[in-house]
Amino acid sequence: MSPPRLTGALRSFSTVSKQEDFTDQVYDLKSKRLKRQQLFSKDSLTWQKIVQFITQHLDKAEQEVATQDLKHVLLAAKQIVGAEQGQDTIESAAVFLFETFHNKDHVGHDETRAIKQMFGPFPSSAADHSCAAVSRAVASVGESLVEDFVRSQSSCRTPQRSTTFGRNITFSYECYALDPQEALPWAESSEKETSGGGLDF
Amino acid sequence: MIPLDEQQVTEANGPLGKERTLPALHPDRKEERCFVPYKPPSEDSSPAEVEEFLEHGLFITEDLDWLLNLPHDKFWCQVVFDESLQKCLDSYLIHAPRGLDPSYLPSSPAVADMQRSIHRAVFMTFLRMATHKESKESFITPSVFGEIIYNNFLFDIPKILDLCVLFGKGNSQLLHKMIENIFTQQPCYYGDLDEAVPSILQVLDTILAKCGLQCEGATAFEPLKLSSHGRPSAMTMSQQELVDLVLYLCDSCSTIHAFLDIFPAACSTFHSHRFLNRLVSFYEMAVPDLEKAVRKRNFDDKSLQEDLWRRVCHTRRRMVESAHLVLQHTCLQPILEGSENTPTFVEELLQHFTTFLPEKRFLADYDEQFPVADDVSLLQQAFPLIDETRTTYLLQGVADAWDSVGRRRPQCRPQHAHSPG
Numbered sequence: 001m002s003p004p005r006l007t008g009a010l011r012s013f014s015t016v017s018k019q020e021d022f023t024d025q026v027y028d029l030k031s032k033r034l035k036r037q038q039l040f041s042k043d044s045l046t047w048q049k050i051v052q053f054i055t056q057h058l059d060k061a062e063q064e065v066a067t068q069d070l071k072h073v074l075l076a077a078k079q080i081v082g083a084e085q086g087q088d089t090i091e092s093a094a095v096f097l098f099e100t101f102h103n104k105d106h107v108g109h110d111e112t113r114a115i116k117q118m119f120g121p122f123p124s125s126a127a128d129h130s131c132a133a134v135s136r137a138v139a140s141v142g143e144s145l146v147e148d149f150v151r152s153q154s155s156c157r158t159p160q161r162s163t164t165f166g167r168n169i170t171f172s173y174e175c176y177a178l179d180p181q182e183a184l185p186w187a188e189s190s191e192k193e194t195s196g197g198g199l200d201f
Numbered sequence: 202m203i204p205l206d207e208q209q210v211t212e213a214n215g216p217l218g219k220e221r222t223l224p225a226l227h228p229d230r231k232e233e234r235c236f237v238p239y240k241p242p243s244e245d246s247s248p249a250e251v252e253e254f255l256e257h258g259l260f261i262t263e264d265l266d267w268l269l270n271l272p273h274d275k276f277w278c279q280v281v282f283d284e285s286l287q288k289c290l291d292s293y294l295i296h297a298p299r300g301l302d303p304s305y306l307p308s309s310p311a312v313a314d315m316q317r318s319i320h321r322a323v324f325m326t327f328l329r330m331a332t333h334k335e336s337k338e339s340f341i342t343p344s345v346f347g348e349i350i351y352n353n354f355l356f357d358i359p360k361i362l363d364l365c366v367l368f369g370k371g372n373s374q375l376l377h378k379m380i381e382n383i384f385t386q387q388p389c390y391y392g393d394l395d396e397a398v399p400s401i402l403q404v405l406d407t408i409l410a411k412c413g414l415q416c417e418g419a420t421a422f423e424p425l426k427l428s429s430h431g432r433p434s435a436m437t438m439s440q441q442e443l444v445d446l447v448l449y450l451c452d453s454c455s456t457i458h459a460f461l462d463i464f465p466a467a468c469s470t471f472h473s474h475r476f477l478n479r480l481v482s483f484y485e486m487a488v489p490d491l492e493k494a495v496r497k498r499n500f501d502d503k504s505l506q507e508d509l510w511r512r513v514c515h516t517r518r519r520m521v522e523s524a525h526l527v528l529q530h531t532c533l534q535p536i537l538e539g540s541e542n543t544p545t546f547v548e549e550l551l552q553h554f555t556t557f558l559p560e561k562r563f564l565a566d567y568d569e570q571f572p573v574a575d576d577v578s579l580l581q582q583a584f585p586l587i588d589e590t591r592t593t594y595l596l597q598g599v600a601d602a603w604d605s606v607g608r609r610r611p612q613c614r615p616q617h618a619h620s621p622g
Contacts, residue, residue, distance in 0.1 A: 002241065002296050003303065004445055006404055006453035007359040011295075014400040016393040018354040027235040027285055029253070032260055035235040117256055165269040165276070165335070166325035172371025173317055175300030176455060179515045 045153035047091035076130035236289035258315035265322035273339035294363035331379035347387030435494035
């Protein structure tokens with residue numbers, strides 16, 4: 001809990017700020033994750049595009065194996081988002097898993113956090129299986145080809161730092177802090193009783 | 202070039218997928234992003250709580266980075282029409298840990314890193330919101346900008362105070378420009394400040410009342426009842442009440458000082474509410490009482506006692522500095538700038554110092570930090586017609602104040618230059 005603040009009193013007792021409307025929706029982590037999933041599913045990279053890309057770069061014999069791997073990814077996606085979800089949601093989750101693992105050989109801390117961030121708590125075996133399946137599929141096509149493909153498809157989502165407001169502005173993280181003890185004036189004399197105040201009831 | 206508020210755009214996302222033309226600033230152009238509110242990391246977080254903080258933090262930084270990356274028109278649509286964004290920003294201003302908070306230090310490097318990322322992103326968002334002209338092509342008509350920020354409460358007085366105390370230490374110049382632009386483009390903020398100052402002063406009265414130094418409804422002319430039993434005081438209130446009181450006072454005085462320091466134009470509004478008199482009499486009444494309570498009460502936790510003592514000392518200093526800022530910007534600076542009303546300002550300054558004479562504790566502390574003799578000397582140079590008997594009386598009063606509080610003036614005095622601006 002925040003300590004008592006002047007601005008808290010001002011918000012409560014003055015008329016110069018907007019009165020809080022408690023009926024307004026406040027988004028929690030669960031609804032935020034759903035929104036992120038929706039936004040992600042609008043992305044230009046789709047499951048169909050991934051399947052098409054993988055199969056068109058492989059001969060028939062390799063295609064069958066890769067198709068199985070991609071099915072494993074879909075299955076893992078289903079486990080992560082829940083079997084009750086529709087096909088679109090599952091495919092969108094599979095795209096996310098493919099993007100997350102296309103250049104990874106194991107499920108690290110960052111990947112775990114990214115998946116949890118998107119879908120909430122999930123079975124770790126699903127992440128392991130999808131990672132392994134994506135790795136196999138990528139290896140059969142070639143890492144650099146897949147990298148270029150993913151980058152070209154998701155470039156519209158990645159913010160361009162060169163246009164971000166404030167990128168050239170020097171920002172200081174310095175904060176106001178309590179005055180250092182030794183620099184305090186009056187410290188010595190404060191030990192004595194003040195004689196002039198007359199307020200020692 | 203056409204300002205954003207006059208631009209029209211044609212988009213192909215009408216009800217039936219048809220093209221339609223609408224104002225560039227229109228709620229339909231806002232994106233459903235669902236900004237989450239900020240929740241501060243708790244002092245002794247469990248690993249799960251840390252994880253939740255980091256997840257929240259990542260959502261916030263990701264969304265604010267997205268926002269800052271939007272083109273000018275889209276940014277303003279989001280800012281004006283997305284309630285969740287405003288709630289997110291408000292929650293940061295209200296709950297973000299401050300350097301003065303007792304539990305300021307983050308619990309882990311990951312939490313500290315995340316906190317820094319959010320801190321910067323929030324500041325940049327407010328900075329962009331305070332900028333009506335980003336480039337030759339991207340701008341809003343200044344008067345319309347003033348209406349937008351005011352009518353939508355993008356900025357209000359508590360938010361401006363929060364911005365000062367959260368970001369002012371290392372970004373005072375940027376903040377000064379931001380706040381100056383806000384007040385220039387929307388003078389209604391001066392009116393709001395005028396309305397807010399009595400509430401700010403009320404905080405001082407509340408603290409006095411809690412210390413039993415001013416009964417509710419009592420005026421300065423009404424004597425306090427000697428027989429009133431059970432009256433609260435800093436010595437008798439519960440330890441937690443004392444801690445809360447000191448924290449509240451420390452925050453209040455630090456916030457007022459940060460604001461006046463960053464935006465000195467506000468000094469005249471404070472001045473018009475007799476801020477100096479109220480502050481000085483508050484100082485004289487409350488400081489000795491709080492000091493005594495912190496020194497004499499029995500604390501099991503000595504580190505808490507030391508922390509409270511530091512806070513009381515810190516608060517004293519901010520009060521003295523705030524008083525000096527108001528005097529400097531309302532009286533001294535016009536005199537040094539050679540204002541045509543110099544005699545009036547000189548008279549006002551002398552009046553203030555004269556009013557301080559009975560407030561001996563404050564006067565001695567003020568004189569230690571900002572020697573009154575230096576100001577008198579400046580006055581004599583700027584206005585040779587000054588009544589010498591009066592200045593001599595004043596300086597004698599300052600010397601008496603030192604004697605009254607049983608302290609000796611330091612031999613080596615700090616030098617404070619009074620430079621305009």
